[in-house]
Amino acid sequence: MSSQHSSGRRPGGFPVRRVYDPPAAEDGKRLLVDRLWPRGVSKEHADIDEWLKDIAPSKELRTWYHADKDDRYAGFEERYRAELDAPERAELVDHVRELARSGPVTLVTSVKDVEHSHVPVLVRRLEEGD
Helix, strand or coil, X not given: CHHHHHHCCCCCCCCEEECXXXXXXXXXXXXECCCCCCCCCCHHHHCCCEECHHXXXXXXXXXXXXXXXXXXXXXXXXXXXXXXXXXXXXXHHHHHHHHHHHCCXXXXXXXXXXXXXXXXXXXXXXXXXX
């Protein structure tokens, strides 16, 4: 995953870019997938097409995970996948897939440690198909 956020490109997948990095021409639709708007970033600088805050983990799950990140990632992933399967979130997952059928889609996040965040879980779910 580390190659994802440095170049932003993943063959056949959903590229990931940090919101603090400049947008790239090949980004296509830029979707912010965080629940909270990134600190210190204006809407103009972020260049976000859609803010899908409801596709991010619930506040309760995020709080649980951050209490002990070192030992809880496997449990976090399992719980977040269950949240993504809930009807209202499944609709958002389908929406992102639909957008990707029409052209490039880049997932944008403000998290520092992308590899140990919700983003890889979301990418895997998106790539699984229906």
